[in-house]
Amino acid sequence: MTTDTDRPAQPRIPLSRDRVLQAAVRLADDSGIDAVTMRRLASELGVEAMSLYYHVASKEELFDGMVDMVVAEIEERCGGFSVPGDLDWKSALRKRILTARQVMLRHPWAPGVLETRTTMSPRMVLYFDTVLGIMVEGGFSFDLGHHAMHALGSRVLGFNQELFAPDSDTQEDQADEMLAQMAERVPYIVGMMQEIVHDGPEETLGWCDDQTEFEFSLDLLLDGLEQRLG
Amino acid sequence: MTTDTDRPAQPRIPLSRDRVLQAAVRLADDSGIDAVTMRRLASELGVEAMSLYYHVASKEELFDGMVDMVVAEIEERCGGFSVPGDLDWKSALRKRILTARQVMLRHPWAPGVLETRTTMSPRMVLYFDTVLGIMVEGGFSFDLGHHAMHALGSRVLGFNQELFAPDSDTQEDQADEMLAQMAERVPYIVGMMQEIVHDGPEETLGWCDDQTEFEFSLDLLLDGLEQRLG
DNA sequence: ACCTGAACACCGTTCAAGT
DNA sequence: ACCTGAACACCGTTCAAGT
Numbered sequence: 001m002t003t004d005t006d007r008p009a010q011p012r013i014p015l016s017r018d019r020v021l022q023a024a025v026r027l028a029d030d031s032g033i034d035a036v037t038m039r040r041l042a043s044e045l046g047v048e049a050m051s052l053y054y055h056v057a058s059k060e061e062l063f064d065g066m067v068d069m070v071v072a073e074i075e076e077r078c079g080g081f082s083v084p085g086d087l088d089w090k091s092a093l094r095k096r097i098l099t100a101r102q103v104m105l106r107h108p109w110a111p112g113v114l115e116t117r118t119t120m121s122p123r124m125v126l127y128f129d130t131v132l133g134i135m136v137e138g139g140f141s142f143d144l145g146h147h148a149m150h151a152l153g154s155r156v157l158g159f160n161q162e163l164f165a166p167d168s169d170t171q172e173d174q175a176d177e178m179l180a181q182m183a184e185r186v187p188y189i190v191g192m193m194q195e196i197v198h199d200g201p202e203e204t205l206g207w208c209d210d211q212t213e214f215e216f217s218l219d220l221l222l223d224g225l226e227q228r229l230g
Numbered sequence: 231m232t233t234d235t236d237r238p239a240q241p242r243i244p245l246s247r248d249r250v251l252q253a254a255v256r257l258a259d260d261s262g263i264d265a266v267t268m269r270r271l272a273s274e275l276g277v278e279a280m281s282l283y284y285h286v287a288s289k290e291e292l293f294d295g296m297v298d299m300v301v302a303e304i305e306e307r308c309g310g311f312s313v314p315g316d317l318d319w320k321s322a323l324r325k326r327i328l329t330a331r332q333v334m335l336r337h338p339w340a341p342g343v344l345e346t347r348t349t350m351s352p353r354m355v356l357y358f359d360t361v362l363g364i365m366v367e368g369g370f371s372f373d374l375g376h377h378a379m380h381a382l383g384s385r386v387l388g389f390n391q392e393l394f395a396p397d398s399d400t401q402e403d404q405a406d407e408m409l410a411q412m413a414e415r416v417p418y419i420v421g422m423m424q425e426i427v428h429d430g431p432e433e434t435l436g437w438c439d440d441q442t443e444f445e446f447s448l449d450l451l452l453d454g455l456e457q458r459l460g
Numbered sequence: 461a462c463c464t465g466a467a468c469a470c471c472g473t474t475c476a477a478g479t
Numbered sequence: 480a481c482c483t484g485a486a487c488a489c490c491g492t493t494c495a496a497g498t
Contacts, residue, residue: 115395142421153383217383228450
């Protein structure tokens, strides 16, 4: 005989906004963002869907909260958001952005959700402030800093927005299909694919190494900004 | 007395895939992408929702088709997709991309839908081939061209992906709120906003001129690529 | 060949009610 | 203060049936 409650594992932790958000992030990580419905999330927490509304005003607010959790993770990995005094702006920015990228890679749903946000959390604003701060302390005018934020776009937060998001299987299949079906109509793409398939190292699955591409464009932008600075 | 049919305007044009797609694009233009539901679209065409499935396999395929319509519009404005022989790569690319941007501005829903596509239409592949072609004929290696496509990202298709998509009203309100509430915690952003508000020309609503920002980052990237080319 | 009615299995959200 | 049941107004999609 146990006590009154004989539920298997959880002895009965009361719900809280934080627990809701954590569960939502975990669910999205594990099963994709489409799995995050109010009903499914609730059942994951051993509760009815309507209980969630006590801790979160709407699904939009849930998404806001999830994004904020991710930003908090970036903050943690950066050891807090503050403008470093020692490094030069370029390597400081590069480092921070690549840290953000590591976090984003663990939450593949985050970029998509982020883009649909209509408002920024204070923590996010703080993040942007330190990024801008690194630039300004590095000699940027406010104007150039402003342009730079727009130019970097999603890269400030560590993701290259891909124009198409093929399921990893589809990527190669599609390439093959193209080569076969419209080969003579798209000579440049065919040429590019042939060269890259030949030259590419063994470990590159498909034919784009995302990390390489991310760093290429990041450095392209940073170099360009450095020049505008002179 | 009229004929058998006495419907108000449309005498009875039969449905077709093309008419469905056209109506969907118009509906998204007018009322936003969320208004594009199968039921609403059908009623716009004076038909039942289920009839649409005869011309379009699923809602995903409907979205694919809508995006393809937009690409077709770009093709039209470019006078067809073919690699020009006369211009230098930089201005040729710039021109094509700014043309694409004009089309995207008329279909504000298109960027968002595009990013969720998992497959490219042949027409889209063709577009990318000419963009790559302009680079290659301008002296790019296939490898640099490949990197360049990734670096340009959504800009090849004429849009700066904005990290946040605030309703135009909210943009200013939010700025004010920030200035008021966390002024001392985000000194750089506050500094930037003050300077830009003071310096900005009268006609700049809010405090970002999207066209200016778009061209700034586009040129930053094009200049950077030119340098990698040398 | 083209269109439809009825139905299924979902959504987010409201609201009055329970403890 | 916290959670719930029942219900509302939607979705996309299937399938057998109509003309």
